Amino acid sequence: MKEIIKTENAPTPGGHFSQGIKINNRIYVAGQTPVDPKTGEIPKTVEEQTRLSLTNIKNVLEAGGAKLEDVVKVNAYLTNVDDFKEYDKVYQEFFVDNLPVRTTIGCDLKGIPLEIDAIAEL
Template sequence: MKTIISTENAPSAIGTYSQAVKVNNTVYLSGQIPLEPQSMAVVDGGFEAQTHQVFKNLSAVCTAAGGDLNDMVKVNIFMTDLSNFATVNEIMSQYFAQPYPARAAIGVSQLPKGVDIEIDGVMELPNLN
């Protein structure tokens, strides 16, 4: 049985997808880009500000699903410039505690709305039975 996860604390979907889908204790999070949830505008401030907003958006979806960022087991990071790799590592360490999730960092030519970063992932909720 799958449950659709949706929250007003993260940007609404801008296409034919859900913010996340929960199947049993596993939550599949759609890619988040650096949109401010209320205005749906890309945040100002460059790559660092965009990265912080993406983690805030992911956190909101995780919370809506009954978990938090530290329940994520896999993270995929898409960047238009891989020279920002060290910046992503530094910012990610502010949002995750060890042990960190498995991760991929992928360079892409472009992302929706011309942003510099998008992150998706998989979260495994604790078994509360």
């Protein structure tokens, strides 16, 4: 059974896709950008951007009945790979124990500095 996850605590998708989907005991969270869902603004620093993207992921997970500790896979896309150290430092605030696997790549994102998606298993 497929359940669409929607929350006002994460940005409304800018395209034709869902914030998250729950299938059985798994939640797939769409790529979350560092957009504040209340103001539509993007913070200036990579630390703030990372924190906001991961908070958006957390909020989608919670809307689906999961938490960050349930995350098993993270993909992160950085416009500037030189920001990795700052990004990773904030990432460690969100994932302390029971670490998920992760892939981080540099790519050309259109108009956004970073994007992060996740898969959680309940």
